[in-house]
Amino acid sequence: MSDLYFATDLFSQFDRLQQQMSALFGGFPSSIRSSRLAAFPQINIGxxxxxxxIVAFAPGIDPSQLDVSIDKGLLTIAGERKSIAPEADESTRQYAQERxxxxxxRVIELPQxxxxxxxxxxxxxxxxxxxxGKRESSKPRAIAIQ
Structure with missing residues (x-):
């Protein structure tokens, strides 16, 4: 029975390669379902x-730290998300950070x-x-047939 031994973790090498490829090609998502890198907060528009x-998913943010504005057809959502994790000491090496x-x-172009x-x-x-809200002139209305 033979045991395979890798000097390094193979999956971490694949992850590093994927990050390098992403940086090389400008951070484009790898598939149509992938979210844009650094797109926070994630949003739904209907x-x-x-x-x-518009719903922006922004858990852990104090609402008083959010700024929402509209100017020239652009809706802007801005703010800051502070870290709630305890500070790591020098002996701790972080290898993943997802938050x-x-x-x-975020700037969202609104329809006319x-x-x-x-x-x-x-x-x-x-x-x-x-x-x-939508302008009254853009709302659907029934037309009477004469």
């Missing part, structure tokens, strides 16, 4: 007859029917929900 609905910390800024005067934002259970 629409109803009356509004455009993003630091400043962030968005009305910047009709915006509501609320933060509940780690989700920032933003509702942007």
């Amino acid at each position: 629409t109803t007859d009356d509004s455009i609905e 993003f910390t630091g400043s962030f800024r 029917q968005a009305d910047p005067d009709k915006v509501e934002a609320r933060y509940t259970n780690g989700c920032l929900s933003i509702s942007v």
